[in-house]
Amino acid sequence: MNILMRSAAVAAITIGFAGGALAQTEVKIGYALAPASHYGVAAEKWQEAVEAATEGRYMFRHFPSSGLGGEREVVEGVQIGTIEATIVSSGTLSNFVPDTGVFDIPFLFRDLAHARGVLDGPIGQEILEKFDDVGLVALAWGEQGFRHITNNRGVIDEPGDMAGLKLRTMENPVHITAFQTLGAAPTPMAWPEVIGALQQGVIDGQENPLSVITSANLAEVQKYLTLSGHVYSPAVLLVSRQLWDGMSDADKDAFREGAAEAVTAMRGFIDEVESSGIERLRAQGMEIGELSAEARTAFQEALAAAYEQYYASYDRALIEQIIAAE
Ligand code: PAF
Numbered sequence: 383m384n385i386l387m388r389s390a391a392v393a394a395i396t397i398g399f400a401g402g403a404l405a406q407t408e409v410k411i412g413y414a415l416a417p418a419s420h421y422g423v424a425a426e427k428w429q430e431a432v433e434a435a436t437e438g439r440y441m442f443r444h445f446p447s448s449g450l451g452g453e454r455e456v457v458e459g460v461q462i463g464t465i466e467a468t469i470v471s472s473g474t475l476s477n478f479v480p481d482t483g484v485f486d487i488p489f490l491f492r493d494l495a496h497a498r499g500v501l502d503g504p505i506g507q508e509i510l511e512k513f514d515d516v517g518l519v520a521l522a523w524g525e526q527g528f529r530h531i532t533n534n535r536g537v538i539d540e541p542g543d544m545a546g547l548k549l550r551t552m553e554n555p556v557h558i559t560a561f562q563t564l565g566a567a568p569t570p571m572a573w574p575e576v577i578g579a580l581q582q583g584v585i586d587g588q589e590n591p592l593s594v595i596t597s598a599n600l601a602e603v604q605k606y607l608t609l610s611g612h613v614y615s616p617a618v619l620l621v622s623r624q625l626w627d628g629m630s631d632a633d634k635d636a637f638r639e640g641a642a643e644a645v646t647a648m649r650g651f652i653d654e655v656e657s658s659g660i661e662r663l664r665a666q667g668m669e670i671g672e673l674s675a676e677a678r679t680a681f682q683e684a685l686a687a688a689y690e691q692y693y694a695s696y697d698r699a700l701i702e703q704i705i706a707a708e
Contacts, residue, residue, distance in 0.1 A: 405439065406438065406439060406440070406441045407439060407440050407441070407625070407628075408440075408441050408443055408466070409429075409432075409440050409441065409442045409443065409466040409467050409621075409625065410443050410445060410450070410465050410466050410467070411425050411428075411429075411442055411443070411444055411445065411465075411466065411467040411468060411469070412445040412448075412449060412450035412451075412456040412459070412465050412467075412468050413425060413444075413445070413446055413456075413468060413469045413470065414447070414448050414452075414453055414456075414470070414471070414573050414574075415446065415447065415594065415597050415598060416446055416447055416597055416598070417444065417446050418597060419446075419593065419594070419597035419598075419651075420524075420526065420593045420597070420617075420648045420651040420652055420655070421446070421469045421617070421648075422444075422446055423647050423648060423651050424469055424524055424619070424644040424645065424647050424648035424651075425442070425444055425446075425469055425644070426444075426647075427640070427643050427644045427646075427647040427648075428442070428467075428469075428619070428640045428641060428643070428644035429442035429444075429640075430640075430643075431636070431639060431640030431643045431644070432636050432637055432640040435635075435636035435639065435640065436633055436636050439633070440633070440636075442467075448573060448574040450465055451574070452572030452573055452574050452575075453468075453470050453471060453473050453474050453572070453573060454473075454474040454477070454553060454572065455572075456468045456470060457470055457474060457475070457478060457518070457620065460518060460620050460621070460622045461478070461516065461517050461518055461622070461623075463622045463623065463624035463625070465622065466621060466622050466624075466625045467619070467620065467621045467622070467625070468619075468620050469524060469617055469618070469619050469620075469644070469648075470617060470618060470620065471526060471552065471615060471616070471617050472485060472486055472552075472554065472615065472616045472617070472618070473552030473553060473554050473573075474552070474553050474554065475618065476554065476555060476556065477553070478513070478516050478518065479509070479512045479513055479515075479516060479518075480695075481509050481512055481696075482509055482512075482616075482618075483554070483555065483556045483695070483696065484509075484692075484696045484697075484700060484701060484704070485497075485500075485501070485509075485614065485616050485704075486554055486556035486557060486613060487556055487613070487689075487692050487696070487701065488557075488560045488612045488613045488681075488682075488685060488688070489612065489613070489678070489681070489682050489685070490613070490614065490701070490704060490705060491528075491614040491704075494525070494527070494528075494614075494649075494652070494653075494656070496707065497525065497614045497616070498525070498649065499707060499708070500704050500707050501523035501525075501616060502523070503707070505700070505703070505704060505707075506523050510522070510523065510618070513618075513620070517623045518620050518622070518623065519620065519621045519622070519623055519626045520618050520619070520620055521619045521620070521621060521637060521638055521641035522618070522619045522638075522641040522642055522644070522645045523616055523617070523618055523619075523645070524616070524617040524618065524619060524644065524645045524648045524649070525614070525615065525616055525617055525648065525649060525652055526590070526591040526593050526594060526615035526616070526617055526652065527591030527592055527593050527614075527615060527652045527655070527656055528591055528611035528612075528613065528614055528615065529589045529590055529591050529610070529611070529612060529613050529614075529615050530589060530590070530591065530592065530595070530607060530608060530609050530610050530611060530612075531549070531587060531588075531589045531607070531608045531610050531612070532587050532588060532589070532590075532595060532600055532604035532606060532607045532608075532668075533547060533549070533586045533587025533588075533604060533605075533606050533608075534580075534583075534586055534587065534603075534604060534605050534606065535547060535586050535587070535606070536606055537606045537607075537608050537669060537670075537671035538606075538608040538610065538671065538673070539671065539673075539674075539677060540677050540680055541564055541565070541677075541680050541681050541684040542565075544561070544564040544565050544566040545565045545566070546565070546566070546567055547566040547567060547586050547587060548566075548567045548569055548584075548585045548586045548587070549561055549566045549567065549568055549569065549585065549586065549587050549588065549589065550568075550569050550570075550571045550576050550579060550580075550585045550587070550588040550589075551568045551569065551570050551571075551588075551589065552570065552573075553570045553571075553572065554570070556692065557613065558570055559688045559691050559692075560612070560613070560685060560688050562688075563684070563685055563687050563688040564681070564684055564685065569584075569585050571585070576588055577598070577600075577603060580600075580603040580604065581603055587604065587606075588600070588604075589610070589612070590615070591615050591652075592655050592656060592659035592660065592663070593651065593652055593655045593659070595607065595659070595663060596655055596659050596662055596663065601663050601666035601667060601668050602666075604668065605667075605668065605669060606668065606669050606670075606671070607663060607668045607669070607670045607671070608670075608671050608672070608673065609660070609670065609671070609672040609673065610673050610681070611673070611678075612681065617648070619641045619644060619645070621637060
């Protein structure tokens with residue numbers, strides 16, 4: 383636990399006012415990106431909905447931009463109850479709930495509609511329930527969009543261009559396997575270290591969706607963007623078991639419904655950035671390429687050995703069911 387997190391790590395403050403007129407519970411919500419990102423917009427919407435439905439009995443306190451540490455630390459904080467809520471990528475999730483890793487398999491989803499359908503349907507909802515087993519309450523799947531590769535070496539046209547590329551990945555075994563198989567030099571790293579590592583040239587590049595590339599101003603430290611869309615990037619809205627178990631059923635509904643509204647806002651943000659982000663990044667000086675249909679097929683073929691590992695770790699029938707979902 384880092385110092386910031388420790389200083390923030392106090393139990394939810396319940397403030398009773400004289401006469402018992404109002405008791406407010408503080409909900410510390412941590413997320414990795416700026417308030418103007420898809421996470422910030424979703425956290426704001428979640429707050430508004432919960433505050434309206436509970437007449438202000440829950441007071442959200444935001445810790446954006448990794449203010450409570452990296453995503454792994456924040457999920458651990460939610461797990462032990464020192465942080466009440468987070469919106470977090472799938473980066474370290476499979477270390478907590480291994481089954482979530484199935485959604486991190488490259489080229490699994492065709493497009494956003496396909497991913498949203500699976501996550502909102504029985505497969506996604508069943509995996510959300512598995513968070514209960516590790517002391518976390520997962521209320522909804524959100525998203526970041528499809529991940530693309532940025533670097534300072536050049537635009538990527540074919541799998542061979544990945545050779546030796548020092549690419550920061552999330553601390554995510556499924557992603558690490560993919561980039562190792564492609565011949566890159568994957569460097570797993572917590573997000574708060576990434577900008578500094580890019581500035582110092584410790585790594586050549588990183589991969590993230592347009593939502594992150596724009597909101598974290600990666601154009602300032604990366605010259606080339608390749609629209610690879612190599613993997614969908616889910617996010618999840620979590621609350622701590624300690625907070626949850628102290629709530630009335632009505633308050634639980636307020637959090638659940640607020641999470642659904644937050645996801646709608648987040649997806650709206652993603653839709654917008656998917657259509658306007660590329661032009662914005664080009665205007666900021668990035669040189670942008672896109673994998674051709676042939677190159678995408680070549681990447682999928684180059685990942686054959688990685689898929690064998692995924693089939694050994696995850697139920698192959700489930701993977702095929704996800705791919706076939708309409
Ligand atoms: O790359 C990551 O670690 C994640 O996508 C990020 C930027 C922390 C957002 O969740």
